[in-house]
Amino acid sequence: MNEKNVPVGVSARHIHLTEEHIAILFGSGYELNVLKPLSQPGQFAAEETVAVIGPKGRFDKVRILGPARKASQLEISKTDSFQLGVRPPVRESGSIDNTPGITIQGPAGEVVLERGVIVAARHIHFHTKEAAEWGIEDKQLLRVRVQGERPLVFEDVIARVSDQFALDMHIDTDEANAAGVASGDTAVILDK
Amino acid sequence: MNEKNVPVGVSARHIHLTEEHIAILFGSGYELNVLKPLSQPGQFAAEETVAVIGPKGRFDKVRILGPARKASQLEISKTDSFQLGVRPPVRESGSIDNTPGITIQGPAGEVVLERGVIVAARHIHFHTKEAAEWGIEDKQLLRVRVQGERPLVFEDVIARVSDQFALDMHIDTDEANAAGVASGDTAVILDK
Numbered sequence: 001m002n003e004k005n006v007p008v009g010v011s012a013r014h015i016h017l018t019e020e021h022i023a024i025l026f027g028s029g030y031e032l033n034v035l036k037p038l039s040q041p042g043q044f045a046a047e048e049t050v051a052v053i054g055p056k057g058r059f060d061k062v063r064i065l066g067p068a069r070k071a072s073q074l075e076i077s078k079t080d081s082f083q084l085g086v087r088p089p090v091r092e093s094g095s096i097d098n099t100p101g102i103t104i105q106g107p108a109g110e111v112v113l114e115r116g117v118i119v120a121a122r123h124i125h126f127h128t129k130e131a132a133e134w135g136i137e138d139k140q141l142l143r144v145r146v147q148g149e150r151p152l153v154f155e156d157v158i159a160r161v162s163d164q165f166a167l168d169m170h171i172d173t174d175e176a177n178a179a180g181v182a183s184g185d186t187a188v189i190l191d192k
Numbered sequence: 193m194n195e196k197n198v199p200v201g202v203s204a205r206h207i208h209l210t211e212e213h214i215a216i217l218f219g220s221g222y223e224l225n226v227l228k229p230l231s232q233p234g235q236f237a238a239e240e241t242v243a244v245i246g247p248k249g250r251f252d253k254v255r256i257l258g259p260a261r262k263a264s265q266l267e268i269s270k271t272d273s274f275q276l277g278v279r280p281p282v283r284e285s286g287s288i289d290n291t292p293g294i295t296i297q298g299p300a301g302e303v304v305l306e307r308g309v310i311v312a313a314r315h316i317h318f319h320t321k322e323a324a325e326w327g328i329e330d331k332q333l334l335r336v337r338v339q340g341e342r343p344l345v346f347e348d349v350i351a352r353v354s355d356q357f358a359l360d361m362h363i364d365t366d367e368a369n370a371a372g373v374a375s376g377d378t379a380v381i382l383d384k
Contacts, residue, residue, distance in 0.1 A: 077271075077369060078369035078372070079269075079271050079365060079366065079369050090341055090342055090372060121342075122342070149282055150282055150313075150314070150346075150348065150367075151347040151348055152344055152345060152346050152347055153344060153345040153347065154342075154344050155343040155344055155345065156342065156343055172370075173271060174271065174366050174369040174370045175342075175370040177269060177270035177271050177366035177370075178364075178366045178367040178369075178370035178371070179370070180270070180282060
């Protein structure tokens with residue numbers, strides 16, 4: 001039997017910014033510099049970082065992920081959320097209605113984001129071809145076993161299928177630490 | 193069918209101290225004051241806190257849990273460990289051979305602990321009577337489902353059985369945040 005093995009990618013806190021916010025934070029016409037490409041085609045970690053400031057605390061050097069998006073969005077762990085003093089819901093990327101805001105500081109200016117702070121819902125990116133081979137549909141909720149130092153089975157792992165995606169399971173640092181795994185470890189989809 | 197329901201108790205970072213270390217940190221003959229009793233009979237959160245300092249960072253106000261023990265032990269999450277700059281293993285309480293040390297500061301003095309920093313292995317305390325009714329043995333590894341905002345199944349949950357224990361599942365903040373649960377929520381043992 002072929003196991004449905006998926007590489008694990010651990011997302012530390014990071015931020016996506018609009019072109020407009022990049023201009024405010026770094027200066028008009030500023031373009032992000034690529035530090036390294038990410039697992040999803042076209043996505044990259046930028047050299048640039050910003051500070052984010054909540055009611056109870058701040059994080060300096062929050063990594064920007066590029067390219068620019070239509071809405072700015074800060075993705076943090078629940079642990080981070082207590083330190084900042086915000087209460088973001090667990091959401092899919094891009095789903096930012098009724099989420100808390102945050103203050104963002106860059107070298108050239110400050111943005112008071114009215115909404116956009118989320119804890120990212122764990123998910124797996126599938127290329128259309130793999131999803132078809134494995135019988136997995138977009139939006140399907142999966143059970144996924146992670147055999148780390150602290151083995152566990154994540155439930156409600158959202159399948160996201162696109163011909164623009166590369167196979168990768170995205171979890172946050174709380175989830176990685178609870179399982180005792182790191183980026184590059186392997187998870188196994190338990191659904192038949 | 194009766195479900196084996198267990199209340200969840202989330203352990204934030206905390207420290208257990210010896211009488212000798214309490215004397216150094218707070219002064220000779222000092223006795224800890226009870227802030228509130230814990231779920232396990234005789235155990236309590238003390239009013240007193242200490243600072244702990246690692247190679248990369250520090251935490252002020254780490255809660256002391258009493259009463260005094262035979263060996264001092266700092267229990268932190270993996271998230272905490274990165275902030276302090278130490279690499280503690282996942283261990284059962286009391287199992288501190290080959291664990292990193294830490295510096296502890298109190299109002300009256302400082303202790304350089306040579307070993308004793310652990311990430312606590314998740315476990316369930318059972319009273320002997322419940323364990324017998326449910327057919328669970330001391331040291332047994334259990335599968336436990338937590339139905340929080342982010343449902344998951346913890347594996348390798350250690351059963352600890354004693355007539356001195358009260359039923360409670362202890363997980364750390366990374367595990368609680370990964371599952372989206374808090375103290376007082378309910379977990380279900382899946383083993384028959």
